[in-house]
Amino acid sequence: MLGAVSENPVAQSSAGNAELAAVLERVAAGDQLAFGELYDLTSARIFGLVRRLLVDHAQSEEVTQEVFLEIWQTAPRFDATRGAAMSWMMTMAHRRAVDRIRASQAGRDRDQRIGRRDITVEYDDVAETVEITIEHERVARAMTRLTELQREAVSLAYYGGLSHSELAHHLGVPLGTVKTRLRDGMIRLRDELGVTA
Template structure:
């Protein structure tokens, strides 16, 4: 049985539906990932049951649409099933690794939708008079967005992960700490250090 077919057996949980979620971030989840990497469908089912509600909640916070959040969650678990062997417990907790995949999929979905919307707007504005001031502002905003994306690449993986959750995902420091299985103080430090490096990379205040 192919891995894609295995994942199709599991559907994302939705709010209000009981879940058998256990305590995330513990060694049990890491072991389930290890077994899943060997094709153990039972271990993957247990991993799904333990984390799918949380994964769906994160996806919903980012994409803001339950149907799309379900699709994002499904895509994320498909990637987890395919790439479970890449999980390295020395680099972070199992739940942080999984939620990073969910967050990346959700952000990709939002960016894709925004790109599609921009194409539609551009199409409808092709025959409209050009507002040079608005065009200049849009160009400046686009350049600034590229600067931010470029600066993010200069951060460490853990700093970028914390910043994306806090500022692009809209989570509080406490929520970021919970999602990454970190003490609140450590999460705040990663966010603060990431902001400092981001500021320096963009030349703010120079």
């Protein structure tokens, strides 16, 4: 009885390959039900291979989805005379997992290069102070080109930190007037400083 249950593993393997090849042929014809069947038959093995390579569960799931998308798209190119269906799919899964590992490594290498570069660049406090001083002088000169009302509104808003409503209350003018003065003042400043919108 026990001998009758156990079959020849080579015969089982051949039958499994033939079944997968037949299902894959239906997938190649665009059969969505066959694709579901193929997924049920192979997803555990494909996910297992990807998981062993990537370790990370979430990435493994993503790559497995990519593999099945590729299987769906390239099923018409499968040639049973060149190899078994499962081998074809496992090769695809292996290649996708290795590509993900390489992409992750390239990203880490790039981040490390940028990090090293940023660390080695010396901070030049004197140059920054000079740039800030020059920029401050340019803005001060440009402020003199504003009308008195525009200059007052811009100064109180940007240097005094007042909101539009606080500015309207402080100046005793309507909110719309404050907004107009600020808008006109900022446009004139932009023009004076040569800043493009």
